[in-house]
Amino acid sequence: MDNVIASFIFAFTAVFVIVNPLSGLFTFMSMTSGYQQKSKNQYAKKSILLAMGMALFFAVAGSFVLNLFNINIDALRIAGGIILISVGFNMMTAKVNPIVSSTGIAESTDKDFWVFPIAIPLLCGPGTISTVIILTGGQDIWGVLIVLIAIVAVYSIAYLMFRSSEAISKRISYTGMLVITRPLGLLLSALAVGMIMTGLQNYITDLLRNLLAEFIEPLNGTAAADPAALAGAADTATGTAADAANPPV
Secondary structure (H helix, E strand, C coil): CHHHHHHHHHHHHHHHHHHCHHHHHHHHHHHCCCCCHHHHHHHHHHHHHHHHHHHHHHHHHHHHHHHHCCCCHHHHHHHHHHHHHHHHHHHHCCCCCCCCCHHHHHHCCCCCCHHHHHHHHHHCCHHHHHHHHHHHCCCCHHHHHHHHHHHHHHHHHHHHHHHCHHHHHHHCCHHHHHHHHHHHHHHHHHHHHHHHHHHHHHHHHHHHHHHHHHHHHHHHHHHCCCHHHHHHHHHHHHHHHHHHHCCCC
16 A cells, blocks of 8 residues: 555656646736636636646557657656756746747637647646656556556646636746746656666666676577487497497407
């Protein structure tokens, strides 16, 4: 039971930090200013469902996608960790999300802003996709289920935050958001370093195992030669020795 709780807390923390609902919330508030609350709730629901659906899809089908393109899970750990370090650094230095610029927001139409940039990539970008695939990689059915529950929990919280955007904006200013975001960026960077270290460790272990196997295999091949050939050689040696011991008269 303790392992289940620990696994859920780890998965929830990793997904929550990379999704960072506060980042999407303030963009959502700026793009829905002037909308009635009913319309805001509809856009919030659609954006959250789209982002959560993508995260769940890659969490379940991530291994299939990796196998389809012949990508090693440890390669994804290293690449995803590098991406997450970049995102975490931007969070700590309060920089604008490099994927979503003000130009991109301005170019989005009134009809599809809930798709871009709210759902994609603010709520489900490359970092989120990499994270959920890594979390489910190599897990059994129960481990995958824990990650899926954590994903649903994170996006449920994000949905409640989006529905309560007006109340939250009155209590948390943009500066307050930065104060909360910077420690999350540090935590995200630490998680990313752990992913990279795990990927490198597995790569080095596999490399050493392969080198050791290549070194031992020739030795095993010599020691375990064809038994019939060894028997024939033994018979020949025995016959030669017998002839030498009993020379013809």
